[in-house]
Amino acid sequence: MSRFFATGSDSESEESTSADELITKAPGGNFKQSLLLSDDEEDTKRVVRSAKDKRFEELTNLIKTIRNAMKIRDMSKCLEEFEQLCRAFLKSKTIVDKEGVPSFYIRLLADLEEYLNQLWEDKEGKKKMNKNNAKALSTLRQKIRKYNRDYETEIAAYKENPQESADEEEEKEPGDSGSSSDSDEEGSDDGVSAKAFLKKKPEATSEASKFLKPAKGSGDESSSSDEDDEDWGSDSVDSDSESSDEGGEGVSASLAVAFLKKAEKSGKEHVGKKKKTKKKDRPEEEAEEEGGEEGEGGWEKVKGGAPMEKPKMFAKGTEINVPVVVKKLNEILQARGKKGTDRAAQIELLHALAAITVENNLGEGISVKIKFNIIASLYDYNPNLAAFMKPDMWKKCLDCIDELLNILFDNDNIFIGENIAEDSENLITSDQPYRVRGCILTLVERMDEEFTKIMQNTDPHSQEYVDNLKDEGRVCGIIDRLLDYMETKGSTEEVCRIYLRRIMHTYYKFDYKAHRRSLGLQGETKSEQDQEESEGEDSAVIMDRLCKFIYAKDRTDRIRTCAILSHIYHHALHSRWYQARDLMLMSHLQDNIQHADPPVQILYNRTMVQLGICAFRQGMIKDAHNALLDIQSSGRAKELLGQGLLMRNMQERNAEQEKIEKRRQVPFHMHINLELLECVYLVSAMLLEIPYMAAHEFDARRRMISKQFHHQLRVGERQPLLGPPESMREHVVAASKAMKMGDWRTCHSFIINEKMNSKVWDLFPETTRVREMLVRKIQEESLRTYLFTYSSVYDSISMQTLSEMFELEIPTVHSIISKMIINEELMASLDQPTQTVVMHRTEPTSLQNMALQLAEKLGNLVENNERVFDLKQGVYGGYFNRDQKGGYQQKQNYQRGGFQSKRGTSSGNYQKDGYQGKQGGYQRGYQGGYHQRDHQGGGGGYQGGGGYQGGGGYQGGGGYQGGGGYQGGGGYQGGGGGYHQRDHQGGGYQGGGGGGYHQGGYQRDHQKDHQGGGGGGRGGGGGYQGGGYQGGYRGGYRNQNQSNY
């Protein structure tokens, strides 16, 4: 308690230095008394009626503001304040009930109304008013009219006898303006002020220590009035205080004594203080008055009176030591977050203070503390969180942080931490380690965020952006230094945080050094700079180290998630496909990413996309397609990747949301090229879809692999006149058309040419390799398409011819054709001696196809019909009960089975999944049997790839066990490694499992999937292309898409 009293007396400023360091001056506190004076008659009772006083003070302050606003004709301000006043008045209802409506209140109402009416009449003036003001005027006029109705009698009374009230008012006025004076008189025994301080104090301290956002709202009761005063009093304060003097001396005799004592002095002192924060020139008299004071009073004066000489913050004679500085610091910080505070000046002050500290060798502790505050004030400079810092401010901030880090590195004995209480700080003695409150990590993080914000708000195509981007190096440097520092001093949590920062600055950058090194070109780069550069650690190594630390130590899920994603991204960026994929699968992120917050989701999307592009580079077309499918199919790639906002109706999102979304955007230099992305996706889709379309030309329920690709095709078809392709999409469409005909040369020339090179392919780091891969793929897929499309025309075809046509080596052709035969996509056999493919011509004719389709459709029809019937009969009295349905389906299966055995299983892979899954073991058994009979080159046994047909049900049924032996398919599928042969017992199809590369979590996942699907015989291919992986890959993600974004 004594502290507060000390504060109270502080303004009296007698014994200064010995007072505790933590004293925060509450300039607003002085105003507490103004209300006391407002009804000065009751002076003596003040302590008892504190509640009333408080309320009334609030009112008077508001009233004053209104009057000020009236003076400068600021109607909107007036309106605002008036509304506040009404609210405040309502709050003090109880008191008013007891005491009656205070006369000053009535007076204001009356005056205001009169004033407004005047204004209203004044047509000329009204015209001159700006729109806002005019509007406010009319609203206010209406309001006050309505409001005044309630107080008619009082107002009438006042109007009748304005004199009396005016007297009162005048008495009041001196009190109001000279408010600070009585802080002296009332001093330490003033309960109210003490109370006010009590309230104020904790806030003030916390404010000062946190360096965070100004806690404006809290101090309102007392300080807002203060601010208002400052704001509005700019031209009137002087006169006010003068009039107050007059009033004090002249009118109210009873008060005179009190005022005479010290009114003038302290009044001015108060004003002086105000000036200190506002840098306003004041009459000299104050300076004179204050001259007598020593210690703090002294430097207050200097500062206030001569803003030019700010650096001299302490009076000449003062011994500058740590407590003094701390006190001063606190004082400066007091002004923080207040409306009228000039933030720039505050920063200046702090700098000056820092300089003084250095000058006087006060030790590192205090300068660290000041530095902290400087940085915090820099951050505070922008009141709005959404707005970005000015680059130069930010650079200043960088410098400060740099310096701070310097100090910290130079002095081992400084402890900093957020949780060091202000009390336990040790800034003085250098024997013991310094203890300073503050968190450098937070500051750096904030700095980094500001950097991002700056980048977001700079036009990415301007030189400015480049200039700003150059600072990224510094940011990284600081983060690196802090990282070093934290590694020695920080807790694991902090280390994790700073590691994540480091990771976030690394993951998206392509490591050209490492790339070059891996190509063995290092020796060739002669320049010294390059040498130097390449000496640094590989970013891969760094990433690995940092991420692994986080995996091991982090306890917040978010940091780990971000680290994993960044790690994957980095892997993918550097074409380490298997590592990236395994990490993605092991992390199980796909399952729960939809619960993450949007920025993490954006990171996830970016990672997925990068993964897809990586897969493409490696020639894993299917994986590339799967990874990109979700992002591309939504048509909102831009938004999902945080690279721009979609044009949307304003109804769908308001300005607020838009702002939030804008804040999530990824800075331009981290963008993923959307055209590249789309091109990769479309080309992958083309390579998958065209052969598929050719193979399933007659299928009734043909499914699309990629809707988007089909959409592009349709768009292409809709063109009435087809010119040569211009855009990337047109190129792909044209290429697809060529491929449909099996014309790989044309296809190739459409996909890889000058235009596409410059647009897309040259953007890859290993351009030539990618192009080679692409050509190869185009050749292979064209060959397949050709065979699908034209096999019916041939009786036999020589592989030699094919190899010449598609410029593939004979072994490749051989392997492709074999694969097709095994997958029952192509009904043919190879004639080894003559190297020819002999067609079997078991393809159903179009008429047969049609009949099959019709049968299927009729099946549907009957099913639907039954449903109608079920409804009629009620669910229970089933006319067609389940058995019969089953029977029907079996019938259908018969048709299907036969058909499939001819058509091959790859169709099964895609389209049968869901459908067949529903049907029980019987069907499979049946099909198996059918296969056996059909004897399609060991049909059933070969079907590992399809993963479905050779299923368990059939094997359990016995009769054809030989099949299992070959079920691998792994070798053919390019999966490599042994197939997971499982026990095929009984009905359940548990197979699945894939090639050798399924590890850890993925393996588990995969198995689970299959077992879950269990008896139902969930489709899902063996090996890698099948269910588990795809399912996991996408399932989770899709949810996320829908639910969150």
Next chain:
Amino acid sequence: MATRKEPSPVSTVAMASTSGTLDSPVKQIQIEGLVVLKIIKHYQEEGQGSEVVQGVLLGLVVEDRLEITNCFPFPQHTEDDADFDEVQYQMEMMRSLRHVNIDHLHVGWYQSTFYGSFVSRALLDSQFSYQHAIEESVVLIYDPIKTAQGSLSLKAYRLTPKLMEICKEKDFTPEGLKKANIGFENMFEEVPIIIKNSHLISALLFDLEEKSTVHDKHELLNLSSSNHLEKSLQLLMDRVDDMSQDIVKYNTYSRNLSKQQQQKHQYVQRRQQENVQRQTRGEAALPEEDITKMFKPPQPPPRMDTLLIAGQVNNYCQNVKEFTSQNLGKLFMAEALQGHN
């Protein structure tokens, strides 16, 4: 205008002899050879592919026999002459024909068909209006494709009285159709046709037959089948799809209906309970509210289209059946011939 397209005299026999006991005023249709030729010619000249040609039949009714003695085509509709007045054209045409002493009594209309697809809403509507105005009207359906294959296909249809009733009332709800007890089988009735030639023409035909080579006739023996079947299947499939859709629609409707019924029932029960409680407490019963207002029954899907689709499907099936059975015969014949050689 190849002569081989002319109907061979063999086919003068009535094509259909279904439902001998017709309760309509027309029991038989007698068509002048001229009319048949004119219709065929009309299609040859104007229609191609799936396009449909139409025209007006003229004739007179003798007892229970409708004699069609002449016809004239409707001009093909094009986009340009949107203001073309059909009625005007018909009237003028008939007046002109009257001047040259041709029967000018309007007895129906004809239409070409594509693989037997003619059961449609449009046909139903226009036949209804015809039959409504002139009771004896018939519609002649001419199938050019079958004719091209060697057998003239010309059929005469009328709407059954039942269907007339329904159309008159425009009640196509499921209940309405159920009450009328109408199915796709008894929507249309086929009227037997007799083609009548003057003796002179018959003589000429005999003469021509003598002269015609085998080549002219072997159209009938064409063994290729897949094209025709494929087309038919295609069309059939489309219809089946439509049918499926309709059924799904109906399904949802009936589900909604039953759901609502249940709600209604629950509501009524609750009301009753409440009323009983109120009575025990001695309060007045709650006022009866209009339940139908609270539960608006869902809009029943019109069933007429489904019926028509069913009719069409039936028609296709008949076609296919007919075609295949004939073809099978031909195939056996060809096999036998093969064996002989």
